[in-house]
Amino acid sequence: MARMRRGLVHAMAWSLATGAAVTLSWWGVHTVLAGTAYDPPRALPIPAGSTGAPPAGAGDPLASSTRRPSTPPSSPSAEPRASDRPTTPPAPTPSRAPTASKPTTKRSPDGGDVKSYAVDGGRVVFDLGPSSAELVSATPASGWQMQVWKQPTWIRVTFTKDDRELSVFCVWHDTAPRVEIEDR
Known part of the structure; x- marks a missing residue:
């Protein structure tokens, strides 16, 4: 009888320790991933009187939340930890000339400028x-x-392919928002 009681105590202790470990792991992963997710794109209203068709000679659309790459990208081997995220974006020191096109601008309903x-x-x-x-x-x-990083005073979107890293920063900590592009 004592052996059975000891076995039940060991099983209960193991169950409690396992439950605590799973809870702690879930909390850690949730905390890290909560800082990397971003809100889904929101739709902008079409101005009254618009036919919905783009004007003749219009270039590329500003954004497409439905267009996806033809080949799915492989997932990165490891997500960045909260301690790995930069606290302030690094000063741009491009080794190659950034290859950004001129941003296109639309006025948003709340008075901001939507720039692509x-x-x-x-x-x-x-x-x-x-x-x-x-x-x-x-x-x-x-x-x-x-990858996307969001902080209270900046947003960083980084595209990577092979050994190339291209980051688009939006910073507004002491000034109006400005966008900087870094190509490494």
Whole structure:
């Protein structure tokens, strides 16, 4: 009888320790992933009187939240830990000339400017307000990987492919939002 009681006590202790370990692991993963997720793109209203068709001679659309690469990108081997994230974006020191097209601008309903930045790694769209910014969408180009970091005073979208890393920063800590592109 004592042996059975000892066995039950050991089984209960093992169950409690396992439950605590699973809870702690879930909390840690949840904390790390909560800082890397971003809000889904939001739809902008179409101005009254618009037919919905783009004007003749219109270029690429500002953003596409439905277009995906033809080949699915492989997932990165490890997600960045909270301690690995930069606290402030590094000063741009491009080794190659950034290959960004001129941003296109639309006025958002809340008074900000919705600007799209097309770079070799993909397209990033920000809603730039007078004192802050929001990420509207970020879409990697075919074959590129993408990671997003959001902090209270900056957003960083990084596209990677092979040994190339292309980052689009939106910073607004002491000024109006500004976008910087770094190509390494």
